[in-house]
Amino acid sequence: MNPLPGKSQPKDYKSDVKPVWCPGCGDFGVLNAITKALASLRLPPEQVALISGIGCSSRVPAYTNVYGFHGIHGRALALGAGLKAARPDLHVVVAGGDGDGFSIGGNHFLHACRRNMDMTYIVMDNEVYGMTKGQASPTTAPDWTESELTPSGTHARPFQPAAIALAAGATFIARAFSGKPNLLAQMMVLAMQHPGFAFIQVLSPCPTFRPEQKEWKNIVRPFAVDALPTSDPALAALHCQRDDGMSTGVIYVEARPVWRRSNMQEIAIEDIEQEFRL
Amino acid sequence: MNPLPGKSQPKDYKSDVKPVWCPGCGDFGVLNAITKALASLRLPPEQVALISGIGCSSRVPAYTNVYGFHGIHGRALALGAGLKAARPDLHVVVAGGDGDGFSIGGNHFLHACRRNMDMTYIVMDNEVYGMTKGQASPTTAPDWTESELTPSGTHARPFQPAAIALAAGATFIARAFSGKPNLLAQMMVLAMQHPGFAFIQVLSPCPTFRPEQKEWKNIVRPFAVDALPTSDPALAALHCQRDDGMSTGVIYVEARPVWRRSNMQEIAIEDIEQEFRL
Amino acid sequence: MYDRLMNRIQELDSRSVALVGSGGAGVVTVGNLLLEAAAADGSYGLMRRSAGPQIRGGESAALLRFADMPVECAGDYYHLVIAFDWRHAERFIDEIPLAASSCVLHDPAGGDVPEPIVQSGARLIPVEMQTQAKEIEYGRANMIALGLVSSITGLKLETISKTVSRSLSTKGENVVAGACACIERGAKMGRSLDIELPMPIAQGGTEDRWTITGNQACGLGALKGGVRFVAGYPITPASEMLEWLAPRLARTGGCLIQAEDELASVNMILGASYGGVPAMTVTSGPGMALMTEGIGLAVASETPIVVIDVMRGGPSTGIPTKSEQTDLNIALYGMHGEAPHVVVAPVSIPDSVFTLQWAVNLAESLQTAVIVLSDQLLAQSRVIVNRPPDIGFITRRVTAQAGVENYRRYALTADGVSAMAIPGTIDMSYTADGLEHDERGTPSTGSRDHLQQLEKRAGKLIGFDYGDHWADVEGDGTIAVVTWGSCTGAVKEAIRRAGEQGVPVRLIALRLLAPLCTQQLNQALEGVRRVLVVEQTFSRQFYHYLRSQVDLPKFTESLARPGPSPLSPGEITAMLLVGEA
């Protein structure tokens, strides 16, 4: 990846498409942070691909001027993995929502963590399905009864993104808050620089369907432990479990070989055809 | 569940269908253990449902004489969840392979753990796709190169069933070996008695495609820690991480409310129709 | 543009009103209030919603039509348009056809009137709604609009106020008072405008009338049919049905699970149904695509399930908020292998109650998968209708009783249906299987077992007596329209109008799409020399499907248009009259 030679401003990474997001949506902050991070890394826009699924948050690619693919619900990580495997020269960033990534897309999340391809995954977690008008997501508290679909709550333990990522084998795990786009941008820079699968759970409020999340700005705080980030999975697991999910910071960083294509000696197709001769 | 009044022998739970399994397949031991566990619990066969996906291991329901559903690849847990939700009176056991459960079925595994329905999930882990003739599964070591599909290995960290189950919220987690059907049967009894989602990873060798697994009988041993089983997730995570995956025993037991249907006051459909009147 | 047509084609005596606006203008709220108030005054009506992609504050339109008889489709054009603003007008302007006689009341604060509207020749009347509302405490422009419409259409102010007070009661007294003041102000403004568009009022009392959406009607039909387990994953425009069902299932001894995805949904209902509980899932196109493997398992394992696909614009994510009939192909043919199953579609919103009840009945009786095709137009529209008749289907699944010797779950029987042992039945355990199997259910790769079971699964559907329900067949004459689903309403009106022009036309609106009742269809087409096939697709899916199975008359035409605008009765009438009258 060659950094841009000249100017590099966040606005250079924005497109002229107007977001469909509601006023006050946390995703604006994430969009800002993405453009800030790209600018600070001086990445040429044409060498970056931003891949997403379906959901309010998944709309983000079109709002940037990097290459984008707004795919189908839940499959962003697979789309991104295929792109990265075929085009290792590109910088691949995958983004989406908690429903997209942890509900329908949960399996790809597990296997992306295992595979440890060199890419960044940003989940805008608002503990709700915004796009479909306010149903519970995997990260929703079990006693949230605002959706008629789950009138007495989900009866299920909330999905713990960081803990699952850790158990599945992600090599960079962080939590951030969209209300602090500068901090978030810094974290994204670290994630994009990390060789391997870097996962950032961004708490990104949905004022429309979770108005109480407007309070998040008063609740989130950095992890109160010096030990983090750690490369000790046991320690990371411990802190994930002890936390209420509202502490932010880089939690875990591991140096593990990144996924790479098999390197075999090249031969011509004519040589392959020889095997069929009698 | 009313235990059977009279006799209850393992053979009472066997059907007359001859398994398609290869000689020496570990799944014979699992089948034996299942029938032993059911006999020891004296469960009436008609109150038990054994649900599976597709794979050698998933063939197990037809070899028992409980109610069975041999579904499609990767969806056994969803099938089982629907049955349990609709028929809470039944004893639901879901069984299958590592490919079925952790590859294509990974997402349902995550959400079954979260949901904590009162059922038992048995995965016959042979670190390979047996049915499709020997490809790598999620639990296969990354440097296993016996499959032409992954000629230089999978390049991916093996899936850690117990650690993932723990992070996802399973409330009973154990590892066992099919070569010890009595021990396995005892563990199954505990799992079936556990109120909530109980998961047993059974190391079940595939002598056909992983002949080296014949050695497992010399390698597996009980967890060498008194601390297990624990109800402390941090401790369980620690032991999962430190272990090489070959220690057996119950790892984690948690008392968390099991999933239940919403209990709302019953009304008649005629009453519901009132809401449409002008 | 429709005026020329109108000279010949008498429209139903109806009033069409379009409310458009963006940015939380409250267009849908006004639409609903208007519908309710008109209903209370004695009108029948229908309200369609057309929304943009935004979650909040996007452009949207509430498109209403009132008449003195049940309304089953939009009219050819709108008599009255009230526009709060014109943002993103290009996205829905095609959905609001106008005539030169139309009136467009637009707030000058909402920007310039778009060119196509100006071109239509409609009367443009600037009306300050925004500024007027600001003068009133808790005032909102949409309530000014409600007042405007009420005076123009002659709705009773009293009814309007009552409706508004009831509906806004939870928002507090101040809001209600502000709304009522706005309505009065708007009514006054309306009276000064010299537009008259009196509401058609129907005879008789309103006691037996319902107000219901298609999504609710499907949900109700499913409940009445006996569904007691639903698993689903949210998706527009189907989520509302799940949301309607969830608390109501909980109150009728049933249960709804929000699944992690559609693969889980369809497999969960398979599990529930295997357990003996009639089960259903609800989705739209993208979810349908994920369910076909599970539907194939239902067919192969002979496990009854009902799958509702509330269609939206496709392909892929497509246009989630708008209507189309383009999932017909996947519903008919979307399974791999030979997977004979049933596909039904309601022909109107109230018919959704019946069709769903029937669908559950068919699934249970035939032990197969039944796919129900609804669409955004039916699902998210709200109608004032006569209470749908109560057709008491007795849902009957043939179950095996304890004590049968040598039980064969997939026994070959005369009608192809074999008794299903429900878990809990003593000594009757078996393993259901999606692998090909013999009569006992034991997997088999033999060609004889395969052929026998293929014949069993197909034969039970072909041999079944679907009675008269396979289609709504009406009228006679030598011209016939064959149609289905949400197109039926417009077709019916077109047929009525053609009849008024002396051209009698038969209606054949299929409710049972698969298996196609070819014999009955041929019979219904007897004596017909000309057929018009009407559908809302691009590639004429329905027309090609009919061709694939039936020899249609030589003079068969296809009228197909993709979404999002529904087909209008006028364009269908025009097509019917060409060369005839």
Next chain:
Amino acid sequence: MYDRLMNRIQELDSRSVALVGSGGAGVVTVGNLLLEAAAADGSYGLMRRSAGPQIRGGESAALLRFADMPVECAGDYYHLVIAFDWRHAERFIDEIPLAASSCVLHDPAGGDVPEPIVQSGARLIPVEMQTQAKEIEYGRANMIALGLVSSITGLKLETISKTVSRSLSTKGENVVAGACACIERGAKMGRSLDIELPMPIAQGGTEDRWTITGNQACGLGALKGGVRFVAGYPITPASEMLEWLAPRLARTGGCLIQAEDELASVNMILGASYGGVPAMTVTSGPGMALMTEGIGLAVASETPIVVIDVMRGGPSTGIPTKSEQTDLNIALYGMHGEAPHVVVAPVSIPDSVFTLQWAVNLAESLQTAVIVLSDQLLAQSRVIVNRPPDIGFITRRVTAQAGVENYRRYALTADGVSAMAIPGTIDMSYTADGLEHDERGTPSTGSRDHLQQLEKRAGKLIGFDYGDHWADVEGDGTIAVVTWGSCTGAVKEAIRRAGEQGVPVRLIALRLLAPLCTQQLNQALEGVRRVLVVEQTFSRQFYHYLRSQVDLPKFTESLARPGPSPLSPGEITAMLLVGEA
């Protein structure tokens, strides 16, 4: 049972040999060795595999046919059967038709000869293979059988020994020696049997002959077409193609990923193709069902992909090891919404090379999804053929170069194909989308954008020049057979035989199934008074598909049978001759 037919229908001068056995009898090994040895001696041949459900030790059959010209299908019956044992014979007996002139060599240790075999009237000859093998160190019964066949068919012992030594060399000298001893013993036994079935030997040298399976041929065609990225998930009978491709992609600058499931597979190849690398996935029915949502995304986002469906018995998990053409419907119609795409099918094993190369070319040229339908019969059969001709398609994706002003990814163009900017191209970034969009790619719910893009996506396929490749059209006369895929071989032979009986028949074997070249098809059918549509399905999927789009002659018949037995040339010939000769 075929004897009566045989009196009239002259079979191709060929030898059909069936090897059956269970429990690791090594049936497939012998089959392969026999095929290779016969090829070395100058015969053409084909070997089909029929396996049971077991992973190891289940019953299986190797079904071979040899001739002095390329063999494209099984014969009407088997001349020679060698049975090691009869376990689970009921599962495959229907797949091995016999004539009274057939010889069945069976090991008495393998149990009683099943009734249907006895009934066939074939000559039953008990031959001790098991006991003989035991007498030889490292002896195996299957090698005794190989010796038997070689002497009966007159294969050169020298060739056999060479073939066996090469193929077993890795197993050690003792094994090779044991095998050779067994072969000699078997040959001696064979000579004493007084059965003669000399192998037909073809003219000319064997230098330009290949031995290849359908799975390999597809893989090779894809490589030649330019595919450099494959993602796939194992599934019978497609896994072998993935296994063949994985190391070869790694050696040709490409890459294969074993995905976590089929949902991932199809989305991974979408990502790779979006990145500019021609990409493909391979699956069978159940996986196909999981891929249709992704295929719809390829269509909507205009991202080229190739999807191979190696069909097996359905529905649901069905019969994984056996063949059928019943995924035609899902391939044609399995996507939700309007998702026009391309469906092709090779008409023979060697044609798979060409068809795949063409498929990649079409996907890239048309920026759409191309589905390739192979089946177990083509995929897992191995043939001796002439080296397939090298047709040098230049794969061409229209890409956008840097510096285009106001780039519109989905611009409306004359041919419907618009330039695709590949990531890395400076200043041309855009966002691909599965939502309906305008020319730039920005999501749009407007009806005009929708219609324009629907027309673009459908129009580019309709307007394309598919040249002569749409079908193999041969012969003339007033009868035509329309067929596709693996049925083509048997149809060709039937047509040859009918011709020999004085009944000329045209062949129309479609390679391009969708879009259907209706004009070319009508042209090919000109002057035809009778059409026979041949396919291996239950519900006549292909026949109904043709009907849906083309007016077939009144006298159109359908010959359809589900799997697992392939249609035989004899039954097709019989159908052709009825009332004709």
